[in-house]
Amino acid sequence: MKKRFMTHALGMVAASALVFTGGIAQAKDSITIAVPSFLTGGAAGPFGIPAMNGAKMVADAINKGTLPAPYNTKGFGGASATLIELDEGGGATKQVAEYRNLVEKRNVDAIVGYISSGNCQALAPIAEELKQFTIFATCGTPRIFEEAPRKYVFRTMGHATSDNVAAAMYVKEKFPDMKGYTGINQNYAWGQDSWRDFDLTLKQIMPNSKASEKTQFPKIFAGQYGSEISAMSLDKADLIHTSFWGGDLEAFIFQGAARGLFKKKIGVMTVGGTAAYRLGKKLPDGLVLGARGPYGILVKDRKSVLNQWFVNTYKNIYGIYPSGPAYQYGQAILAAKIAYDKAGSDASNEQLADALRGITFESFSTTIEMKLGGGHQAATENGYGITKYDSDEGENVVTDVKFYPASCVLPPDGIDSVDWINGGMKGAKC
Amino acid sequence: MLRDNTSKVVFIGGILIIAFGFFAPNWIVNQLMFGFSRALAILGLLVLWRTGLVSFGHAFYFGLGAYTVAILDIQLGVTDVFLRLFGGACLAGLAGFLVGFIMRNYRDIFFAMLNTAISMVLYGIIVKTESLGSTDGFAISLPTIFGVAPETKYPLFVVITVIAMVSALLVNFYLKTTVGRLTTPIRDNEIRVEYLGFSVAHAIHLKYTMSAILAGGAGALMAMSLGQVDPDSMINWTVSGELVFITILSGPGNVIAPFIGSLVFEVLRTYAFELAPHLWQLIVGGTFLTIIFFLPGGIWSLIVKFGRNKS
Numbered sequence A: 001m002k003k004r005f006m007t008h009a010l011g012m013v014a015a016s017a018l019v020f021t022g023g024i025a026q027a028k029d030s031i032t033i034a035v036p037s038f039l040t041g042g043a044a045g046p047f048g049i050p051a052m053n054g055a056k057m058v059a060d061a062i063n064k065g066t067l068p069a070p071y072n073t074k075g076f077g078g079a080s081a082t083l084i085e086l087d088e089g090g091g092a093t094k095q096v097a098e099y100r101n102l103v104e105k106r107n108v109d110a111i112v113g114y115i116s117s118g119n120c121q122a123l124a125p126i127a128e129e130l131k132q133f134t135i136f137a138t139c140g141t142p143r144i145f146e147e148a149p150r151k152y153v154f155r156t157m158g159h160a161t162s163d164n165v166a167a168a169m170y171v172k173e174k175f176p177d178m179k180g181y182t183g184i185n186q187n188y189a190w191g192q193d194s195w196r197d198f199d200l201t202l203k204q205i206m207p208n209s210k211a212s213e214k215t216q217f218p219k220i221f222a223g224q225y226g227s228e229i230s231a232m233s234l235d236k237a238d239l240i241h242t243s244f245w246g247g248d249l250e251a252f253i254f255q256g257a258a259r260g261l262f263k264k265k266i267g268v269m270t271v272g273g274t275a276a277y278r279l280g281k282k283l284p285d286g287l288v289l290g291a292r293g294p295y296g297i298l299v300k301d302r303k304s305v306l307n308q309w310f311v312n313t314y315k316n317i318y319g320i321y322p323s324g325p326a327y328q329y330g331q332a333i334l335a336a337k338i339a340y341d342k343a344g345s346d347a348s349n350e351q352l353a354d355a356l357r358g359i360t361f362e363s364f365s366t367t368i369e370m371k372l373g374g375g376h377q378a379a380t381e382n383g384y385g386i387t388k389y390d391s392d393e394g395e396n397v398v399t400d401v402k403f404y405p406a407s408c409v410l411p412p413d414g415i416d417s418v419d420w421i422n423g424g425m426k427g428a429k430c
Numbered sequence B: 001m002l003r004d005n006t007s008k009v010v011f012i013g014g015i016l017i018i019a020f021g022f023f024a025p026n027w028i029v030n031q032l033m034f035g036f037s038r039a040l041a042i043l044g045l046l047v048l049w050r051t052g053l054v055s056f057g058h059a060f061y062f063g064l065g066a067y068t069v070a071i072l073d074i075q076l077g078v079t080d081v082f083l084r085l086f087g088g089a090c091l092a093g094l095a096g097f098l099v100g101f102i103m104r105n106y107r108d109i110f111f112a113m114l115n116t117a118i119s120m121v122l123y124g125i126i127v128k129t130e131s132l133g134s135t136d137g138f139a140i141s142l143p144t145i146f147g148v149a150p151e152t153k154y155p156l157f158v159v160i161t162v163i164a165m166v167s168a169l170l171v172n173f174y175l176k177t178t179v180g181r182l183t184t185p186i187r188d189n190e191i192r193v194e195y196l197g198f199s200v201a202h203a204i205h206l207k208y209t210m211s212a213i214l215a216g217g218a219g220a221l222m223a224m225s226l227g228q229v230d231p232d233s234m235i236n237w238t239v240s241g242e243l244v245f246i247t248i249l250s251g252p253g254n255v256i257a258p259f260i261g262s263l264v265f266e267v268l269r270t271y272a273f274e275l276a277p278h279l280w281q282l283i284v285g286g287t288f289l290t291i292i293f294f295l296p297g298g299i300w301s302l303i304v305k306f307g308r309n310k311s
Helices: A002-022 A044-064 A092-105 A117-130 A143-147 A160-174 A189-205 A226-234 A246-258 A273-282 A305-318 A324-343 A349-356 A417-422 B005-023 B026-050 B059-076 B081-103 B108-128 B154-174 B184-188 B190-195 B200-226 B237-250 B257-275 B280-294 B298-310
Strands: A030-037 A080-087 A110-113 A134-136 A153-155 A180-184 A239-242 A266-269 A288-290 A360-362 A367-372 A377-379 A382-390 A395-404
Touching: A030 A044, A030 A092, A030 A324, A044 A080, A044 A110, A044 A246, A044 A273, A044 A305, A044 A324, A080 A092, A092 A110, A092 A117, A092 B026, A092 B200, A092 B257, A110 A324, A117 A134, A117 A143, A117 A153, A117 A189, A134 A324, A143 A153, A153 A377, A160 A189, A160 A239, A160 A266, A160 A288, A160 A382, A160 A395, A160 A417, A180 A189, A180 A226, A189 A239, A189 A417, A226 A246, A246 A273, A273 A288, A273 A324, A273 A382, A273 A395, A305 A324, A324 A349, A324 A360, B005 B026, B005 B154, B026 B154, B026 B200, B026 B237, B026 B257, B059 B081, B059 B108, B059 B200, B059 B237, B081 B108, B081 B154, B081 B200, B108 B237, B154 B200, B184 B190, B184 B200, B190 B200, B237 B257, B237 B280, B237 B298, B257 B280, B257 B298
Parallel strands: A030 A080, A030 A110, A110 A134, A134 A153, A180 A239, A239 A266, A266 A288
Antiparallel strands: A288 A382, A360 A367, A367 A377, A382 A395
16 A cells, blocks of 8 residues: 555656646647546435436547537547546535545546535535536535636536426416415425425415425435325325435335325425336326426427437436436536537636636537526526326326426526525516 | 653654655645544544443534534634634533533443434534534635635644644553553453542543543544535544544554554545445445454554564
């Protein structure tokens, strides 16, 4: 170990000497992109592994030049990319240490990924400190770009506010007679934020419906929801909102379905998309399902060439249809390609950031406008559908899919989400 | 106080490492900072372990120290590294002193699990309280040192190394005093110790409070060197387990052992993470088993063996 340690240290010295004496920038043949995602623990199955698969598939196609037009040029600005897989587990503090390792020890060119909002929130200031070009793929908290302006950090999907505003709008449209609603959300930042946004939006757009006084906040990864399900069954509310995800969501669906909860109440699941392909027949019909944007099961039938390529290639390689996280990681890698194509494979972090800031591009399933957070935060449409098991095909489908444009479910640039909702969602164009 | 061999090695080793850090690349300085910060907590656990007590909940004090730094920074705007460290260590020490009244009556598995219970209460409170950062935690600004805001992390590294040296020397000194020597005797036969005229409860209470202060200091330094606190990395039971793991990895033989053990752990985890992103826990766990099977005295026993063969 010690010997290895020393050679590594010497190697670092030699490498930095080269960097300082070299000076002349040359187009690179290869770049390294670190892709962090949950590879161990409960979030790996429903989120981390599909996400990593999506990233690998897209990066591979870019290296070979087999993506459909207009992305059919080979490589990232001509350079072929090596992906470094990285586990996102262990808490934000551990991720901060690993992020520093990525930049200072392993000298990666770009970092693309992250699922947990806690991790993204912790890493955004570190990325700025180290001046490292970073694209967040999936994490949801709106606070990242509302807290401080960022220079090197981007996020290529809409934030959590749009999930819950869109859910409320969908409810208003499809269930106008809804009188009361309750919720079950994990008792931590994600669950608390999600419920707050949903509740505040409904108060604005359906003032006649009432929030239950007994909303449920079990602790994260609890796994057992018997008492909560009983309480909600007795509640007068006719709708249940949940932002559960991963294993917790699947446990809740199983336990709720067994007690007929979803026959009595309308279930609204903002992160339900990942369960659609995994649960098959066990997913109850009639759930209002979201995928945190236009991804996964909601867009399976979109006919664009890019989307059909994504769905078919993924199905061929991995044997199932791509869920939301696969799309989200795939499009984040695509954004890296666009930045490199524009700035060149030898571009500095500043040049890469300049190349991505404020652009609009066509992703696999939707158009992405980098127009919030000073051009660093994506705005996309967001939508919901209702689950139905298709016994002929032997798979779940969604019906009544409805999408709301970005300008309808996201605040204009520079306005905090909560202020925007409370102010009656001024400027929303639906 | 500086006459024995251990103290000399701590003193000279510390100075050499400070000098080495000046030339080392950033990531090595980071690993040294994390390793030395955590080693303080291990130092406290080592004293307890020699007494026959294993705490599976010292993340309570570790987290208390770390969160004190966060609150001092965010609520009160305290930036000075020593004030933050003092705050974290004192609060953890006070908590340890109070909890010690209960803990000193329990041994074995009861001692271990009661500590876990207390740490998980703090974990639960923080996870459920939005104003304490919930699961997201807080970012912490880089500390100032004597009123000067450093440009790099090197000055903080020097502070951490000096604190680590001083703590190692103090604990080494303590273990040579009469009260300090009451470790193995308590483990072996409490009744005899009582008949010798010492109070076992008092001795354990003192050691427990000491370990709480050290763990609090460790958490405070860790928070400052990482620039981030969150409950999963600072207070969860897995962190307590990690501390016990490193204690066993290091071995109870000497106050230098925790520092070597922590560094080995830090490097092991970094490389396991890098080389096997899907299986890194397996590598860390495998090392743990190997140590228990083949090196029950920890890494320190290797050093002792090596030293004997040489002379």
